[in-house]
Amino acid sequence: MDIWPLILLNGLTLGAVYFVASSGLTLIFGLMRVITLAHGTSFLFGGYLGYVAASVTGNWIVGLVAGLVAAGLLGLFTHQVLIRRFQDDDMRVALITLGVAVIGTDLMLAVFGGTATQVPFPQEFQVALQIPGIGDYPLIRLIILAIAVVLGLAIYLVIARTRFGSIVRAGVDDAPMTSATGVNVRVVFAVIFAVGSALAGLAGVISGTLFPLLPGQDGSYLLFSLVVVIVGGMGSIPGAAIGSVLVGVVSQFALVVAPTYAFVLTFALMVIVLAVRPQGIMGRPA
Amino acid sequence: MKSARVKSFVTFTSEVGMPNNSALSQSTLEVKDLNVYYGRVHVLQDVSFAMGAEPLGVLGRNGMGKSTLVKALMGFVPANSGQALFQGKEILGLPSYKVNRRGIAYVPQGRRIFRSLSVHEHLTMVGAPKDAPWNIEAIYETFPRLAERKKNGGADLSGGEQQMLAIARALLSNPRLLIMDEPSEGLAPTIVDHIAEVFRSLVAANQAVLLIEQNLRFATELCDRILFMVNGQIAADLPAKTVASDSSVQQKFLGVV
Numbered sequence: 001m002d003i004w005p006l007i008l009l010n011g012l013t014l015g016a017v018y019f020v021a022s023s024g025l026t027l028i029f030g031l032m033r034v035i036t037l038a039h040g041t042s043f044l045f046g047g048y049l050g051y052v053a054a055s056v057t058g059n060w061i062v063g064l065v066a067g068l069v070a071a072g073l074l075g076l077f078t079h080q081v082l083i084r085r086f087q088d089d090d091m092r093v094a095l096i097t098l099g100v101a102v103i104g105t106d107l108m109l110a111v112f113g114g115t116a117t118q119v120p121f122p123q124e125f126q127v128a129l130q131i132p133g134i135g136d137y138p139l140i141r142l143i144i145l146a147i148a149v150v151l152g153l154a155i156y157l158v159i160a161r162t163r164f165g166s167i168v169r170a171g172v173d174d175a176p177m178t179s180a181t182g183v184n185v186r187v188v189f190a191v192i193f194a195v196g197s198a199l200a201g202l203a204g205v206i207s208g209t210l211f212p213l214l215p216g217q218d219g220s221y222l223l224f225s226l227v228v229v230i231v232g233g234m235g236s237i238p239g240a241a242i243g244s245v246l247v248g249v250v251s252q253f254a255l256v257v258a259p260t261y262a263f264v265l266t267f268a269l270m271v272i273v274l275a276v277r278p279q280g281i282m283g284r285p286a
Numbered sequence: 287m288k289s290a291r292v293k294s295f296v297t298f299t300s301e302v303g304m305p306n307n308s309a310l311s312q313s314t315l316e317v318k319d320l321n322v323y324y325g326r327v328h329v330l331q332d333v334s335f336a337m338g339a340e341p342l343g344v345l346g347r348n349g350m351g352k353s354t355l356v357k358a359l360m361g362f363v364p365a366n367s368g369q370a371l372f373q374g375k376e377i378l379g380l381p382s383y384k385v386n387r388r389g390i391a392y393v394p395q396g397r398r399i400f401r402s403l404s405v406h407e408h409l410t411m412v413g414a415p416k417d418a419p420w421n422i423e424a425i426y427e428t429f430p431r432l433a434e435r436k437k438n439g440g441a442d443l444s445g446g447e448q449q450m451l452a453i454a455r456a457l458l459s460n461p462r463l464l465i466m467d468e469p470s471e472g473l474a475p476t477i478v479d480h481i482a483e484v485f486r487s488l489v490a491a492n493q494a495v496l497l498i499e500q501n502l503r504f505a506t507e508l509c510d511r512i513l514f515m516v517n518g519q520i521a522a523d524l525p526a527k528t529v530a531s532d533s534s535v536q537q538k539f540l541g542v543v
Contacts, residue, residue, distance in 0.1 A: 166403055166411040173400040176362055179382035180392045181412050182459050186381075284401065 015248025016148030021203035022228035024196025030235020038097040040222030041104035046071035046201020047208040071201020079193040116212035233283020320368035343509035351518040391461035399440035412458040446477035506530035514539035
């Protein structure tokens with residue numbers, strides 16, 4: 001049995017988690033031209049809430065929904081209460097969301113402690129699937145890969161085919177002109193911010209199902225999401241998908257080939273993309 | 287553009303009792319002592335004028351503040367002082383989408399077509415009601431070229447097509463006042479003639495238009511009145527006929543022969 005297909009599949013499933021986390025960030029970043037440094041906080045907050053909900057009810061799906069909704073509400077609160085009036089001031093928005101991230105990190109450490117937790121999932125998913133060329137592979141990873149693919153297609157269709165999607169794309173292209181056609185871009189911003197945070201929360205639950213949830217992941221997932229968005233091109237859902245798969249696969253192969261430099265190689269990928277295509281793979285020059 | 291659509295548009299506007307020419311004459315837009323600064327640069331200096339439904343042209347060389355005037359009206363740049371009353375109500379300080387909903391639509395300089403939207407998506411995103419005088423069907427009837435290029439991306443259009451699309455996008459808001467910023471810029475003469483034809487039929491259908499231009503002939507042929515902007519001030523307010531025939535006026539305000 002060759003090890004490479006297995007690493008590839010591991011990379012794809014890790015990429016699935018990155019994609020769910022970063023698809024929201026790419027929309028927020030692309031549309032609002034604002035960096036939200038609280039994106040990782042939404043991720044970990046959603047993950048913990050999903051863990052609590054899934055543990056209490058014993059239902060994994062409830063956990064997924066709880067993480068999604070909780071992070072979405074956190075995003076809506078952050079946007080409406082904290083950053084809405086400073087929306088035109090990038091630096092203040094960055095600082096406010098940094099504040100949310102710092103406070104969030106400590107609050108979550110206080111409430112959920114410093115030890116690893118894992119979101120419980122149904123016993124029937126805790127089996128291995130026989131995959132030709134790879135051998136036994138955990139079913140849950142494939143389910144999560146499927147969730148990410150379905151979610152990616154759904155987001156893509158909403159953005160590509162609906163009137164709301166047209167407005168979002170127009171806003172990414174030229175927000176002031178979109179407003180001049182009678183669209184209240186700020187409402188669109190609020191929706192996108194909430195949806196983007198909700199997706200990060202869902203990613204937290206998904207990640208917490210595959211890997212342990214740990215303090216500090218808010219920071220690392222913010223970082224990985226930013227790398228994905230930069231590699232893929234901001235504002236592009238297909239770009240986020242390509243970027244996630246690249247980052248996921250590269251980091252998994254790097255772990256095998258050169259474990260010491262795995263982390264560095266992920267960023268080397270970003271450096272290479274920036275050198276060759278500064279706007280990102282699917283991005284367009286500003 | 288000389289289709290039944292424009293006629294029905296005229297009928298509609300009189301049916302719903304929109305004010306006719308004489309009632310509008312001084313009340314569409316009234317700007318008083320408008321001042322705009324970019325940092326410490328005083329770009330608009332006590333700009334005042336009023337317009338009714340008659341097409342009004344604003345002429346001036348580059349950097350005289352023409353576009354800034356429009357951007358201030360549309361809420362793109364903040365005004366430091368002054369008033370802009372649209373149908374008697376203040377619009378300065380409103381966000382752009384509210385200015386649009388009050389009844390002002392904008393055809394921007396450089397057209398500002400959305401690169402990632404198809405022609406059809408440009409039209410659907412405005413959300414014009416089906417029974418409005420300008421709905422998507424009416425647009426395709428008036429601009430058959432846009433119907434042909436329905437599925438094309440905004441970035442794939444020629445300059446003339448983009449200008450048509452920018453005008454169509456603005457018309458779908460069914461505005462009382464249409465502001466056009468240099469619609470003839472960078473277009474071939476035949477296309478400019480086509481835009482002029484569209485402009486005339488809009489004016490014939492009682493559409494109030496504020497036209498910002500550098501192209502003297504285009505503006506004087508289409509507008510009744512011309513304002514000259516020089517260094518952020520309204521330097522003259524003249525009938526278009528005078529401007530077209532008097533080369534000393536042209537020389538004085540535009541530096542052309």
